Amino acid sequence: MNIETFEKAFLALGGVLLGACLAALLFASVVMGIQLPGRAGEVDPEQLATTPPFDQPGVRQVDANKYEIVVIGRAFNFEPEEIRVPVGADLTFIATSQDVLHGFNIEKTRVNMMLIPGQISRTVYTFDEPGEYLIICHEYCGVGHHTMGGKVIVE
Incomplete structure (x- = not known):
C-alpha cells in the first residue's frame, strides 16, 4: 500500500x-x-429535610478559611437563594435536587453542576474577586424555570 x-x-x-x-x-x-463536578453520593429526595447535610442548607464554616455550601434545587428556587462568603475562602458546594433535573451555574466562574434527584453533586471553588455573582438554573425544569436563580455575595 x-x-x-x-x-x-x-x-x-x-x-x-x-x-x-x-x-x-x-x-x-x-x-x-x-476536576469536573462529580457524583459524591446518593440521597433519598423525599427525605432531604431529615438527611444531613441537606437538613440545614446554607453556608457552614468548617475550618479557618474553608466553607461548605449546601444547596437544594427545587421548583422553582434554590435554597438558600443568597450565599455570603469571604473573598479568598476555599468553598465546597454540595448540592442536589428535590424534584426534577436542575442546573446550578454561577456566572463568571467554572462552577457548573447538574442537580439530579437522588444524586449528590460536589465541586470546589475559590472567589478571588469580591462582588455579586448570579446563580442560574441552566436546565429547563418547568414553567417557572425562568424565575429560578439566586446570588453569591463575595465580601
Whole structure:
C-alpha cells in the first residue's frame, strides 16, 4: 500500500493534535487540580429535610478559611437563594435536587453542576474577586424555570 506524502502529513498532524489535547487534559487534571463536578453520593429526595447535610442548607464554616455550601434545587428556587462568603475562602458546594433535573451555574466562574434527584453533586471553588455573582438554573425544569436563580455575595 502506497501512502502519499500529503496523506502522511495529515495523519501526522492529526496524531500530534490528539496527543496535545490529551496532554492538556492530563496537565489540567494533575498539575492544576481542575476536576469536573462529580457524583459524591446518593440521597433519598423525599427525605432531604431529615438527611444531613441537606437538613440545614446554607453556608457552614468548617475550618479557618474553608466553607461548605449546601444547596437544594427545587421548583422553582434554590435554597438558600443568597450565599455570603469571604473573598479568598476555599468553598465546597454540595448540592442536589428535590424534584426534577436542575442546573446550578454561577456566572463568571467554572462552577457548573447538574442537580439530579437522588444524586449528590460536589465541586470546589475559590472567589478571588469580591462582588455579586448570579446563580442560574441552566436546565429547563418547568414553567417557572425562568424565575429560578439566586446570588453569591463575595465580601
